[in-house]
Amino acid sequence: MTYWNDHGMNGWGFGLMAVGMLLFWGLVVVAVVLVVRHLVQTPQHPQGTHPSPPPERVQPEQLLAVRFARGEIDADEYRHRLEVLRSGDSSPTG
Structure with missing residues (x-):
């Protein structure tokens, strides 16, 4: 008596095993993707609170005044550039 196929897996067993492995x-x-998304996600603001407003854009004249205050440009250059800014002339002066 031979027992080659009596207790082994048949075609259905291989098919169910393949489907089980795919699942x-x-x-x-899916679990890895969800964990990564949870770790990377930016924190949400609690209900009823608002995020802080974005910082205001620095105006060109303010930036020029800061550069003058730091000593990056001298008084003559500051006055000249301020005059150019206020006149609306946007051509480069070198």
């Missing part, structure tokens, strides 16, 4: 690895991939 398993699909669940593993």
